[in-house]
Amino acid sequence: MENLLVALFEILSFGAIVVLVVLGLGIIASMMGIFNFAQGEFVLLGAYVTYLAYTAGLPVWLGMVAAPFVVGALGFVLERLIVRRFYAAPIVAMLGTYALGLIIREIVRGLIGGLYISVPEPVGGSVALGAMHFSTWRLVIIVITALVMVASYLLLSRTSFGLRVRASLENPALARASGISTNAIYGATFAFGAALAGLAGALIVPVFSLFADLGLRFLIQGFVAVMVGGIGSFAGPVAGAAVIGTLSAALPWVIQPVVADVLVFVLAIIFIKFRPQGLVSGKGI
Amino acid sequence: MTDTSSTAAQFTAPRTGRRLKVLPIIEVVVLAIGLLLPLVLQDYLTVFGTRVLILCLFALSFDLVWGYSGIMSFGQAVFFGSAGYGVALLARDLNVTSMLLVLPAGVLIGFSIALLIGGFLLLGRNPSSVIFVSLGTLTGSYAFDRLARGWYYLGGQNGIPSIPPMQIGGYDLTEGPVFYYFVLAILLLVYLGCRFLTKSQFGLALAGLRENEQRIAFFGYQVQHIKAIIFSLAGAIAGLAGSLYAFHEGFVWPNMLGVVMSTQVVLYVLFGGSGTLIGAVIGTVVIEIVSFWLSNSYQDIWPIILGCLMLLVILFRPAGLISLIVSHSERIGNFGRPPKPHRKERDHGSA
Numbered sequence: 001m002e003n004l005l006v007a008l009f010e011i012l013s014f015g016a017i018v019v020l021v022v023l024g025l026g027i028i029a030s031m032m033g034i035f036n037f038a039q040g041e042f043v044l045l046g047a048y049v050t051y052l053a054y055t056a057g058l059p060v061w062l063g064m065v066a067a068p069f070v071v072g073a074l075g076f077v078l079e080r081l082i083v084r085r086f087y088a089a090p091i092v093a094m095l096g097t098y099a100l101g102l103i104i105r106e107i108v109r110g111l112i113g114g115l116y117i118s119v120p121e122p123v124g125g126s127v128a129l130g131a132m133h134f135s136t137w138r139l140v141i142i143v144i145t146a147l148v149m150v151a152s153y154l155l156l157s158r159t160s161f162g163l164r165v166r167a168s169l170e171n172p173a174l175a176r177a178s179g180i181s182t183n184a185i186y187g188a189t190f191a192f193g194a195a196l197a198g199l200a201g202a203l204i205v206p207v208f209s210l211f212a213d214l215g216l217r218f219l220i221q222g223f224v225a226v227m228v229g230g231i232g233s234f235a236g237p238v239a240g241a242a243v244i245g246t247l248s249a250a251l252p253w254v255i256q257p258v259v260a261d262v263l264v265f266v267l268a269i270i271f272i273k274f275r276p277q278g279l280v281s282g283k284g285i
Numbered sequence: 286m287t288d289t290s291s292t293a294a295q296f297t298a299p300r301t302g303r304r305l306k307v308l309p310i311i312e313v314v315v316l317a318i319g320l321l322l323p324l325v326l327q328d329y330l331t332v333f334g335t336r337v338l339i340l341c342l343f344a345l346s347f348d349l350v351w352g353y354s355g356i357m358s359f360g361q362a363v364f365f366g367s368a369g370y371g372v373a374l375l376a377r378d379l380n381v382t383s384m385l386l387v388l389p390a391g392v393l394i395g396f397s398i399a400l401l402i403g404g405f406l407l408l409g410r411n412p413s414s415v416i417f418v419s420l421g422t423l424t425g426s427y428a429f430d431r432l433a434r435g436w437y438y439l440g441g442q443n444g445i446p447s448i449p450p451m452q453i454g455g456y457d458l459t460e461g462p463v464f465y466y467f468v469l470a471i472l473l474l475v476y477l478g479c480r481f482l483t484k485s486q487f488g489l490a491l492a493g494l495r496e497n498e499q500r501i502a503f504f505g506y507q508v509q510h511i512k513a514i515i516f517s518l519a520g521a522i523a524g525l526a527g528s529l530y531a532f533h534e535g536f537v538w539p540n541m542l543g544v545v546m547s548t549q550v551v552l553y554v555l556f557g558g559s560g561t562l563i564g565a566v567i568g569t570v571v572i573e574i575v576s577f578w579l580s581n582s583y584q585d586i587w588p589i590i591l592g593c594l595m596l597l598v599i600l601f602r603p604a605g606l607i608s609l610i611v612s613h614s615e616r617i618g619n620f621g622r623p624p625k626p627h628r629k630e631r632d633h634g635s636a
Binding site for chain 2: 085090092095098099100110227256258259262265269
């Protein structure tokens with residue numbers, strides 16, 4: 001019983017991390033129709049900013065607060081300068097953002113070398129519940145993920161910004177005719193997605209040791225989750241991330257980790273093949 | 286992106302009749318250089334040249350699926366690497382090194398895996414989106430990479446070292462000029478085969494598929510079948526390249542299967558010019574030579590330069606290096622310029 005609870009907690013906290021990583025990718029894919037291949041590198045950058053702040057002697061939490069802003073700003077600049085030229089075709093966007101990710105990854109690799117970067121948890125220790133101990137930081141990640149999800153949902157469904165984003169998604173031509181600057185909306189959406197990836201990287205750097213090549217794993221996981229969940233809505237990517245995160249965390253308890261890792265992706269691809277619209281079909285929020 | 290000169294060529298071509306064809310001249314020049322190189326190069330450079338030729342073969346396979354039929358195969362290295370591992374196992378465990386057995390085996394492995402993956406991704410009731418195919422191949426590449434790294438029988442991280450040399454009759458084929466000419470002959474044969482294929486009716490259907498899939502489907506072609514056929518064929522060529530690579534290098538390792546190799550081949554073809562066979566060859570040669578030259582002195586920044594190059598090509602020269610000297614009409618043939626896709630007319634990746 002206690003073991004089961006601990007396992008559930010592990011699975012839940014891992015699922016929360018995947019949701020956090022995937023949310024930005026899902027929002028960009030759903031709202032803009034492009035898959036951002038540099039998303040994994042935005043996660044890496046978020047972790048790196050936190051690491052920099054930590055090595056500069058600042059408190060870790062300050063680095064974590066700064067990371068989404070820094071990465072979001074970078075995302076905004078990149079969208080203005082480069083990414084917007086790729087909107088013509090989804091494949092070109094994939095290749096272009098892949099190249100962008102490659103550049104970011106290699107620069108970070110140049111800066112950190114072959115190191116695994118990590119920072120201590122801002123809130124250490126564990127919470128005891130009876131005989132069981134839960135890592136406080138993982139609890140914090142779960143809480144922050146929940147807050148970020150609620151905030152993103154409210155932003156997209158209740159604010160005028162969200163209304164504009166959804167209008168640009170539903171019918172770009174009509175949105176432009178109604179006086180919405182879809183260009184500015186795309187820029188802001190991309191920056192928001194990048195900021196979420198930066199936050200994810202900052203929060204998980206105490207849990208995982210990050211290294212330059214980690215972006216790829218997040219990227220494939222994110223894609224698969226978004227496709228499983230369904231593109232075009234807010235709920236889709238979240239549902240997909242929950243499923244993929246749960247499976248990725250649960251399967252290694254039963255079978256070998258490598259096999260589990262591969263099996264999750266194979267199952268997901270088979271699922272997408274037979275249900276291309278994903279778990280949650282339809283547009284909107 | 287669209288330079289005015291090529292637009293002009295587009296419209297004047299039918300009227301002025303025969304124009305000077307540049308592509309065949311480039312092909313002959315490249316072949317001549319390829320034939321003469323081992324005579325002037327030092328031995329270690331001939332070995333390097335052989336490796337580049339094998340990678341050219343691999344690039345041709347990717348060019349067939351992406352440049353000619355518009356399938357984004359982000360996992361082309363799966364066929365390359367699996368065939369490499371397959372022949373390495375044949376040589377290690379069964380002592381099979383005869384060329385007559387290992388090369389067909391490599392081709393067969395590449396073909397079968399491509400048929401399985403391609404059949405699954407491309408065939409079926411609802412046609413798959415471009416995004417799904419690219420995601421599926423990318424995931425496949427990642428999965429194969431992970432499996433190879435984790436599987437002790439396949440040597441794990443280290444791969445399979447010291448594969449014995451390939452044998453032709455009783456002769457041991459070791460790296461050097463003989464291996465070079467052997468690969469060059471194979472490359473030439475495959476190149477001519479691809480050239481014949483892409484210039485045939487089937488090739489015309491492929492090109493049409495790349496330019497406007499719906500219209501080709503409307504004409505009654507079984508679009509998804511054509512795609513699956515070309516995908517498997519390209520898998521076979523990649524398998525051939527992979528088995529040659531395994532015997533030339535003498536070892537195989539997980540990077541051969543994975544995303545690293547898969548994206549490298551995308552870069553070769555994009556850079557040289559997709560949709561022309563010689564473009565794939567030129568792209569591979571240029572990138573390999575530059576990286577060979579730079580990797581000694583600028584090992585750390587070379588990948589960054591490569592990324593920037595890729596970005597620049599996508600932004601300003603989507604048709605690759607070859608488009609600098611070959612006109613648009615000669616590259617894609619005289620069946621009209623594709624309409625420029627409009628930014629808003631896409632439906633979220635389900636193209």
